[in-house]
Each structure stands twice: as structure tokens, then as C-alpha cells.
Amino acid sequence: MFTTDFFQEDPRLAGQRRRLIDELKRKGISSVRVLEAVGKVPRQLFFPRDFEQYVYRDAAFPIGEGQTISQPYTVAFQTELLQIQPGDKVLEIGTGSGYQAAVLSAMGAQVFSVELVKSLLQEAGKVLKNIDSSIQLFHGDGTLGLQSAAPFDGILVTAGAPEVPQTYINQLKIGGRLVIPVGPDKNQQKMMRITKISDQQIKSEVLGDFKFVPLIGKNGWL
Numbered sequence: 001m002f003t004t005d006f007f008q009e010d011p012r013l014a015g016q017r018r019r020l021i022d023e024l025k026r027k028g029i030s031s032v033r034v035l036e037a038v039g040k041v042p043r044q045l046f047f048p049r050d051f052e053q054y055v056y057r058d059a060a061f062p063i064g065e066g067q068t069i070s071q072p073y074t075v076a077f078q079t080e081l082l083q084i085q086p087g088d089k090v091l092e093i094g095t096g097s098g099y100q101a102a103v104l105s106a107m108g109a110q111v112f113s114v115e116l117v118k119s120l121l122q123e124a125g126k127v128l129k130n131i132d133s134s135i136q137l138f139h140g141d142g143t144l145g146l147q148s149a150a151p152f153d154g155i156l157v158t159a160g161a162p163e164v165p166q167t168y169i170n171q172l173k174i175g176g177r178l179v180i181p182v183g184p185d186k187n188q189q190k191m192m193r194i195t196k197i198s199d200q201q202i203k204s205e206v207l208g209d210f211k212f213v214p215l216i217g218k219n220g221w222l
């Protein structure tokens with residue numbers, strides 16, 4: 001269960017988060033449940049110390065190891081596309097800071113998250129275990145999905161893939177959604193949502209331009 005009861009928040013930062021939610025609304029995020037979830041997660045817990053003044057800007061930020069914490073708009077947009085119901089099983093690829101995993105947990109999802117860089121996973125784990133002890137973190141190549149916990153209601157990829165790995169579609173339930181940035185350029189992608197209609201049929205939607213760090217691995221960039 002998601003909680004932030006362990007954390008005493010600086011009221012100034014709480015105020016900045018409320019203004020960020022207004023900004024996300026203006027930018028087109030309309031799901032009340034998504035806005036509420038983003039409103040519940042203190043982003044400063046996942047942010048490098050000493051850079052507090054940037055926490056509630058709507059921008060990505062470096063977290064070390066050449067990786068970034070995603071832009072709040074992007075987190076909200078991808079979460080909205082996933083159409084999560086409480087209790088849904090969701091796989092995130094690219095734990096990074098852990099922020100997106102916390103937002104998924106605040107949506108009531110049962111969260112599984114895979115990260116390639118061990119040091120990032122360890123840092124994220126320290127925060128996430130307080131937020132929701134049921135979040136399950138895995139170290140490894142997320143381009144293989146997570147067969148041991150499949151099938152999922154949703155799979156959310158937070159790094160840019162050269163193409164859509166079939167593995168993810170195989171690990172979705174019928175009716176499940178895959179949200180993934182895809183593109184032939186390593187640093188520029190189109191957001192795609194793939195819905196598994198049946199074992200033989202998918203529906204694909206292309207939903208705007210984004211910039212993610214590359215998804216590295218067997219079914220990603222080599």
C-alpha cells in the first residue's frame with residue numbers, strides 16, 4: 001500500500017507541487033486519478049540533494065550514471081495512457097530514480113520494475129521500500145520483460161526502444177496496454193500505445209514526440 005506517512009514535508013515544496021499539477025492540467029493531462037497520484041508523490045525523495053529548487057520544474061533532471069528522472073509531464077502522460085485500475089499488475093522498465101514506480105503505486109497498481117544499472121536500483125529501493133513495501137524491484141535486462149511475473153495489465157517502458165519488442169506483447173494480458181517510446185533515432189521517439197486485443201491481434205496508436213535515454217539490451221539498442 002502506498003503511503004508517505006513516514007515523511008515530514010517542507011510546506012513550500014508541497015505548494016510548488018500543487019502548482020505543478022495546475023501546469024500539467026494546462027498541458028493537457030486530464031485524468032483526475034493521474035493528477036491526484038502525481039499530487040501524492042514527493043518528487044524531492046527521488047531527486048539529487050542540493051538541487052531542491054529544480055524539483056517541481058516540469059523538466060527531466062540528471063540522477064547520475066548518465067540517466068535522468070523523467071519530466072513530470074512525461075510521467076503523467078505515460079501513466080494516463082496506461083489506463084490503470086486499482087489492483088492492476090504493472091511492469092515498469094527502467095526504474096531509474098524510482099519516481100515513476102511511486103506514481104504507479106499511488107494509482108493503486110501492483111508494481112514490478114526492472115533496472116539495468118544496479119547502483120540506481122539500490123538508491124531507488126531505499127526510498128521505495130518506505131513508500132510501498134509491495135513494489136518489487138529487479139536487476140537485469142528489462143528488454144526481456146519479466147516472464148516470472150507475467151502476464152501484466154500494463155507495461156510501461158521509460159527508455160527509448162529502436163522498435164517494439166514482441167516479448168512485451170507476449171507478456172500482456174488480453175486487453176493489456178504497452179506504453180513505449182519508439183524510434184530509429186537513439187535520442188528521439190514517438191510515444192506508442194499498443195493494446196493486446198487477442199493473441200493474434202493488437203491495436204497501435206502513435207501519440208506524440210518525446211526524448212528518452214536509450215533502452216539498452218538484447219531487444220533494445222545493443
Ligand code: SAH
Nearest residue numbers: 069094096097100115116142158215216217
Ligand atoms: N522511470 C525513471 C526514469 C528512467 S530513465 C524515473 O522515474 O526516474 C531510463 C532508465 O532506463 C535508466 O535508469 C536506464 O538505466 C534504464 N534502462 C535502460 N535500458 C534498460 C534495460 N534494458 N532494462 C532495464 N532498465 C534499462
